[in-house]
Amino acid sequence: MSTRILDHPSVGEIRLEAVLHALAEPVRLEIVRFLADSGRGVPCSEIELAVSKSTGTHHYRVLREAGVIRQVYHGTAKLNSLRRDDLDALFPGLLDSVIAATRRRPASEAPS
Amino acid sequence: MSTRILDHPSVGEIRLEAVLHALAEPVRLEIVRFLADSGRGVPCSEIELAVSKSTGTHHYRVLREAGVIRQVYHGTAKLNSLRRDDLDALFPGLLDSVIAATRRRPASEAPS
DNA sequence: ATCGTAGTTTGACATTCGTCGTAGTACGAC
DNA sequence: GTCGTACTACGACGAATGTCAAACTACGAT
Numbered sequence: 528m529s530t531r532i533l534d535h536p537s538v539g540e541i542r543l544e545a546v547l548h549a550l551a552e553p554v555r556l557e558i559v560r561f562l563a564d565s566g567r568g569v570p571c572s573e574i575e576l577a578v579s580k581s582t583g584t585h586h587y588r589v590l591r592e593a594g595v596i597r598q599v600y601h602g603t604a605k606l607n608s609l610r611r612d613d614l615d616a617l618f619p620g621l622l623d624s625v626i627a628a629t630r631r632r633p634a635s636e637a638p639s
Numbered sequence: 640m641s642t643r644i645l646d647h648p649s650v651g652e653i654r655l656e657a658v659l660h661a662l663a664e665p666v667r668l669e670i671v672r673f674l675a676d677s678g679r680g681v682p683c684s685e686i687e688l689a690v691s692k693s694t695g696t697h698h699y700r701v702l703r704e705a706g707v708i709r710q711v712y713h714g715t716a717k718l719n720s721l722r723r724d725d726l727d728a729l730f731p732g733l734l735d736s737v738i739a740a741t742r743r744r745p746a747s748e749a750p751s
Numbered sequence: 752a753t754c755g756t757a758g759t760t761t762g763a764c765a766t767t768c769g770t771c772g773t774a775g776t777a778c779g780a781c
Numbered sequence: 782g783t784c785g786t787a788c789t790a791c792g793a794c795g796a797a798t799g800t801c802a803a804a805c806t807a808c809g810a811t
Contacts, residue, residue, distance in 0.1 A: 531807080543668070543740045543741065544663055544664065544665060544668065545663075547659050547660075547662045547663035547737070548659075548660075550659050551656055551657075551659035551663050552656065552798095553656055556655070556656065570757080572757065572758085578800070578801090579800075579801055579802080580757090580758075580759090581758090581759075581761095581801065581802075581803095582799065582800055583758090584758065584759060585799075586799090587758095588759095589798095600758095600807090600808095602807090602809065603757045603807060603808045603809070604756090604808095605758065617740070618736050618740045619736055619739070620735060620736035621732075621733065621736040621737065621740070624730050624732035624733040624736065625655070625659070625730070625733065627730075627731070628730045628733070629655065632655065643778095664768095664769085682787080682788095683788070684786085684787065690769085690770070690771090691770070691771055691772080692787090692789095693770085693771065693772075693788090693789080693790085694771070695788090696788065696790090697768095697769075697770085698769085700789095701768095712778090714777095714778060714779065714787090715778045715779070715786060715787045715788070716787065716788085717788065
């Protein structure tokens with residue numbers, strides 16, 4: 528059998544450092560931006576990343592273990608969504624400001 | 640002679656990932672919290688950190704190179720201050736939410 | 752039962768990171 | 782000048798991180 532249920536940190540277990548660390552990476556920031564835009568559970572396969580599949584899996588896990596996203600299985604797909612409510616309650620304004628900044632500067636960009 | 644003038648990124652050079660990475664570390668977060676509380680140029684020696692002096696220097700540099708703090712020499716002391724204005728302009732709400740969260744959970748803490 | 756799709760796990764690797772001690776530089780005071 | 786204070790620079794070290802390919806598991810459909 529499988530561990531089809533994924534471990535998520537409870538709200539009380541979410542640490543600021545872990546969240547910031549999770550967000551401080553271009554690939555993961557791209558995932559967060561995408562999830563913020565599409566609002567609902569998105570399968571990993573729908574988000575095109577510039578890295579291999581296993582690296583993608585790794586980044587999703589970092590985000591989940593930091594408490595940034597929620598992942599639930601739905602058949603063979605794994606639906607990802609932002610934990611907006613929890614993060615907003617813990618760190619009001621944090622996610623909003625990061626997402627807003629990410630939208631202004633599309634992904635990763637070179638300074639002028 | 641000396642390089643008594645320190646390089647700071649211009650506002651346009653500040654990258655979100657670098658700022659988040661700089662903030663995603665307990666010692667650096669402690670420095671930021673301290674600077675936010677005391678408002679003005681604070682010498683490194685005034686902030687007691689749980690690491691050696693050379694490690695402290697390293698963390699100050701990471702913060703400066705990410706654009707989070709400004710450092711200016713004043714005699715032999717190096718005065719540190721938050722780049723609140725620049726960060727607020729670039730990422731409105733980000734610094735505020737991080738500082739607020741840091742104040743709620745003193746430094747680094749274990750989940751319940 | 753077979754196949755394909757979706758995602759994971761396991762090693763491996765190079766890079767970055769946080770840490771330290773030691774030696775060094777810059778400046779003010781004496 | 783000499784001394785002390787404040788901070789830096791240089792290795793060095795182990796730990797963590799991002800990356801990949803290859804082999805694997807889980808599920809749905811045929």
